[in-house]
Amino acid sequence: MGKVSVIIPVFNTTEFLKKSIGSLIEQTYKNIEIILIDDASSVACSNSLEELSKQDKRIKLHHFAANMGVAAARNFGIEKATGEFLYFMDSDDYLPKQTIEILINHIKEFNIIRGQTRKVYFSSALAVILDGLYQVKIYGDKKYTLIKNESVLNSLFRADFVRDNQLTFDEDVRLYSDLTFMVPAFMVAGQIPYVKEAVYFKRKRNDAINNPSLSQQDTEVKIKSYMRVYNSLKKQAISFLDESETEEEAEDIQKALDYLDRHFLNFYRKTIVSYFLDETRIMPLFNELAESFQLIDSKELNKYSWVLKNEAKPILVNNLKKYIRVSKRHHELRQLRNGLKKKRKFYIYIYKKFFLKRKADEKLVFFESFLGKNYSDSPKYIYEYMLKNNPEYKFVWSFNEKKDIPGNATQVIRFSLRYFYYLAKSKYWVSNSRLPRYLDKPAGNIYLQTWHGTPLKHLVFDMDDVHSADPNYKQHFYDQSRRWDYLSSPNQYSSEIFKRAFKYDGKMLEFGYPRNDILYKRDTEKEIRALKEKMGLPLDKKVILYAPTWRDDEFYGRGKYKFTLQMNLDQMKKELGDEYVIILRMHYFIASVLDITEYEQFAYDFSSYDDIAELYLVSDMLITDYSSVFFDYANLKRPILFFMYDLEKYRDTLRGFYIDVENEVPGPILRSTDEIVRSIKDIDGVQMSYRDKYRIFYERFCKWDDGDASKKTVEVVFENE
Known part of the structure; x- marks a missing residue:
C-alpha cells in the first residue's frame, strides 16, 4: 500500500x-x-x-x-x-x-x-x-x-x-x-x-476563554467568514454548472448547490438569528447578508418556515429598517414560544420581559446558600449579623423547601415565580455558589459572591481536562463570574488563586469567611453541649466528623454525583464504638443516599444538616479527604485525619492540588480503615507529631479569621454603598 x-x-x-x-x-x-x-x-x-x-x-x-x-x-x-x-x-x-x-x-x-x-x-x-x-x-x-x-x-x-x-x-x-x-x-x-x-x-x-479553538472564536468573525465562503463556493458551483458537459455532471453540481443553500439557511437559523438578538449587530453585517441571500435558490428557500421566509423578504430587497422590525418581532415570538415549553422557561421569560423592567428595592437583599439546599455558610452569618445591626434592610431567602430560620425574611422556593420576582426586585444578591447563567442582573444590582472554601483542588482555569458532568464548565463559570461585584476571600493564598483561576479582577473582601465567625464566638462548653442536645448526639462520647468531597468522574448527571463509602463502619464501630460516635456529612453535590441503619447509635448521617460549622463545633476530630472543610476546621486547632484512599487518581487525573498534600497538610494521610482506627486510638500522639505543621498551616490559612468577618463584609458592601 x-x-x-x-x-x-x-x-x-x-x-x-x-x-x-x-x-x-x-x-x-x-x-x-x-x-x-x-x-x-x-x-x-x-x-x-x-x-x-x-x-x-x-x-x-x-x-x-x-x-x-x-x-x-x-x-x-x-x-x-x-x-x-x-x-x-x-x-x-x-x-x-x-x-x-x-x-x-x-x-x-x-x-x-x-x-x-x-x-x-x-x-x-x-x-x-x-x-x-x-x-x-x-x-x-x-x-x-x-x-x-x-x-x-x-x-x-x-x-x-x-x-x-x-x-x-x-x-x-x-x-x-x-x-x-x-x-x-x-x-x-x-x-x-x-x-x-x-x-x-x-x-x-x-x-474557550484562554485557549479557544477556531470554532470557539468571535461570532461576528465566524459569520463573516462563513458568508464569504458560501458566496465564493456558490458562485464557483454556478459557473461549473454553466460549463457542465453531461447531464450526470450537471446533476452532481446541482446537488452541491442544493447542499450549499441548505447549509447556509441552517447556519442563518442557528447562528446568525441568535447573534441578531442584539439588533445593534445587524447593520454591520446586513449588506453581506443580503448578498448571500441573493444567491439562494428560491425553491430551496421555500422549503423553510414562514418565519424564515418572512425574514428573507426584506433581506432580498436590502431593506435594513424593515428587517430590524421583522427580526425584533420574530425574536419576541421565539422567546414567547420557548417560554411556553416548560414552566421554568416561562418564568425566565417573565423575569427578562417584565420583572427586570421594574425598579429595584434599594434596601432588599436576596440570599441563597448551596443552590437553595441549606440555611448555612457565609450567607447565613451575613444575614444574622444584618438582622441585629441593619434593621432598615428587608431580606429574601431562596430554599428548595421552607425552612425555620430567625427573623422575618421572605422565603421563596427556588425557581418558583416568586423566586424570579424577588431576584429582579433585590438591589443585593448574596450567594456562596453560582446563580444560574441565564439570570441577567437588574440595573444597579450588587452581587456579593462569598464562595464556599479555601481551594485545595485546582479550580476552573487552573484545570486542564474537565472531568465533570458539564463539559462547558469553564465557559459557563466565566460567564457567571462576570456578574460578581465582590468576592470573599479567607486568606492571601485564596486571593491569589481566585484572581487567576476565576479570572476575577473585581473587589476582593479579604476578611476571612463570615461562616467561620461561629468558630470563634461559640466555641464554648455551654454552646457545644446545647448543639449536641439539639442534634441528638450522646453527651458522654467523643464525636468524629467524616466530611469527604465528591469525585468529578462519578456522577449520575449534571450536579448529581455518586459516592461509595470506603470506610468500614463495622470495624470502626467494633473498635471505637465504646468511646466514639461518627457523623457522616456528604458534599451537597452528592445525590447518593447512605444506608447506615445497622449502625444506629454509632453512625449518624448529617448530610442534610444545614450548617456544617455547627458540626465542626460538636466534633472532637475531623476525617476528610480533598474537601476544603479542613481549612475551616483548622481554626479550632483540633485533630484532622486525611482519608485519601485514591490520592494518586485524584491528584494526577481528576483535579490536581495547589499545595503539596503529602508534606503540608496538618495531619496524617491514611489509606485504609485499619490506619484510621490506629490513628484515632493514638490521637494524642498524632496531634503531637503534627504540632509544628499545624502551627505553620494555621498561620498561612487561618490568620484572617477573627470572628468579625460578617461585620467587616457588611460595612464594605452595604454600609459604604
Missing part, C-alpha cells in the same frame, strides 16, 4: 502535541510521513515541536516566519507531501491505533474515503474496533451529508486526485476554509465510501 502524508498545522497547542503526534507514531499502518507546519507559534510550542520531531524519522517539521493560518499551512503541506495519499489532522486531536490502516484498506478504487469523527473533551478516549466487522457504506446521491460538520478531518484523499483537480484551501478566510476544499472535491469525486470503524477523536476544548 502507498505512503500516507499526514498534514498537521500547529499554532500554540503545546499541551496537546505529545498526545496528538504520539497517536500517529503508534499507528498500526507504518508507511506514513508526518508533516508538521509550525504556523509561527510561541517559542515554547516551537521548542516542543523540535523535541517531538526527533522522536521519529518520519516526522518532517517546517516553520513559518509569520502566522499564515490553517488554510495556508495545509496548502503548504500538500506541496511538500510525497505520499500517494493525503490525510489532514488538527494538532489538538488524536487517533486510535488502527484508523489510518482501516481507511487505507478500504479506499480501493475511490478518490476519497471518510471515517467517523467523535467529539471528546479529554486527553484519553477509547474506540472499540472489532477486526473483520467493518461496515462500509457507499454514498452517491447523499454524499454531501458526509460533510455536515464542515470538516476535512478524517478523510483520506488520493494525492493525484487533489493535484489534478487543483484542490486547495481558501487562504483568505480564517474559518470554514475546510468547505472551500471539501465541496469542490465532492463535486468531482463521484461516489465516496464511509467506514465508521475508522475513528478520529476531535477534541472539543473545554477552555
Whole structure:
C-alpha cells in the first residue's frame, strides 16, 4: 500500500502535541510521513515541536516566519507531501491505533474515503474496533451529508486526485476554509465510501476563554467568514454548472448547490438569528447578508418556515429598517414560544420581559446558600449579623423547601415565580455558589459572591481536562463570574488563586469567611453541649466528623454525583464504638443516599444538616479527604485525619492540588480503615507529631479569621454603598 502524508498545522497547542503526534507514531499502518507546519507559534510550542520531531524519522517539521493560518499551512503541506495519499489532522486531536490502516484498506478504487469523527473533551478516549466487522457504506446521491460538520478531518484523499483537480484551501478566510476544499472535491469525486470503524477523536476544548479553538472564536468573525465562503463556493458551483458537459455532471453540481443553500439557511437559523438578538449587530453585517441571500435558490428557500421566509423578504430587497422590525418581532415570538415549553422557561421569560423592567428595592437583599439546599455558610452569618445591626434592610431567602430560620425574611422556593420576582426586585444578591447563567442582573444590582472554601483542588482555569458532568464548565463559570461585584476571600493564598483561576479582577473582601465567625464566638462548653442536645448526639462520647468531597468522574448527571463509602463502619464501630460516635456529612453535590441503619447509635448521617460549622463545633476530630472543610476546621486547632484512599487518581487525573498534600497538610494521610482506627486510638500522639505543621498551616490559612468577618463584609458592601 502507498505512503500516507499526514498534514498537521500547529499554532500554540503545546499541551496537546505529545498526545496528538504520539497517536500517529503508534499507528498500526507504518508507511506514513508526518508533516508538521509550525504556523509561527510561541517559542515554547516551537521548542516542543523540535523535541517531538526527533522522536521519529518520519516526522518532517517546517516553520513559518509569520502566522499564515490553517488554510495556508495545509496548502503548504500538500506541496511538500510525497505520499500517494493525503490525510489532514488538527494538532489538538488524536487517533486510535488502527484508523489510518482501516481507511487505507478500504479506499480501493475511490478518490476519497471518510471515517467517523467523535467529539471528546479529554486527553484519553477509547474506540472499540472489532477486526473483520467493518461496515462500509457507499454514498452517491447523499454524499454531501458526509460533510455536515464542515470538516476535512478524517478523510483520506488520493494525492493525484487533489493535484489534478487543483484542490486547495481558501487562504483568505480564517474559518470554514475546510468547505472551500471539501465541496469542490465532492463535486468531482463521484461516489465516496464511509467506514465508521475508522475513528478520529476531535477534541472539543473545554477552555474557550484562554485557549479557544477556531470554532470557539468571535461570532461576528465566524459569520463573516462563513458568508464569504458560501458566496465564493456558490458562485464557483454556478459557473461549473454553466460549463457542465453531461447531464450526470450537471446533476452532481446541482446537488452541491442544493447542499450549499441548505447549509447556509441552517447556519442563518442557528447562528446568525441568535447573534441578531442584539439588533445593534445587524447593520454591520446586513449588506453581506443580503448578498448571500441573493444567491439562494428560491425553491430551496421555500422549503423553510414562514418565519424564515418572512425574514428573507426584506433581506432580498436590502431593506435594513424593515428587517430590524421583522427580526425584533420574530425574536419576541421565539422567546414567547420557548417560554411556553416548560414552566421554568416561562418564568425566565417573565423575569427578562417584565420583572427586570421594574425598579429595584434599594434596601432588599436576596440570599441563597448551596443552590437553595441549606440555611448555612457565609450567607447565613451575613444575614444574622444584618438582622441585629441593619434593621432598615428587608431580606429574601431562596430554599428548595421552607425552612425555620430567625427573623422575618421572605422565603421563596427556588425557581418558583416568586423566586424570579424577588431576584429582579433585590438591589443585593448574596450567594456562596453560582446563580444560574441565564439570570441577567437588574440595573444597579450588587452581587456579593462569598464562595464556599479555601481551594485545595485546582479550580476552573487552573484545570486542564474537565472531568465533570458539564463539559462547558469553564465557559459557563466565566460567564457567571462576570456578574460578581465582590468576592470573599479567607486568606492571601485564596486571593491569589481566585484572581487567576476565576479570572476575577473585581473587589476582593479579604476578611476571612463570615461562616467561620461561629468558630470563634461559640466555641464554648455551654454552646457545644446545647448543639449536641439539639442534634441528638450522646453527651458522654467523643464525636468524629467524616466530611469527604465528591469525585468529578462519578456522577449520575449534571450536579448529581455518586459516592461509595470506603470506610468500614463495622470495624470502626467494633473498635471505637465504646468511646466514639461518627457523623457522616456528604458534599451537597452528592445525590447518593447512605444506608447506615445497622449502625444506629454509632453512625449518624448529617448530610442534610444545614450548617456544617455547627458540626465542626460538636466534633472532637475531623476525617476528610480533598474537601476544603479542613481549612475551616483548622481554626479550632483540633485533630484532622486525611482519608485519601485514591490520592494518586485524584491528584494526577481528576483535579490536581495547589499545595503539596503529602508534606503540608496538618495531619496524617491514611489509606485504609485499619490506619484510621490506629490513628484515632493514638490521637494524642498524632496531634503531637503534627504540632509544628499545624502551627505553620494555621498561620498561612487561618490568620484572617477573627470572628468579625460578617461585620467587616457588611460595612464594605452595604454600609459604604
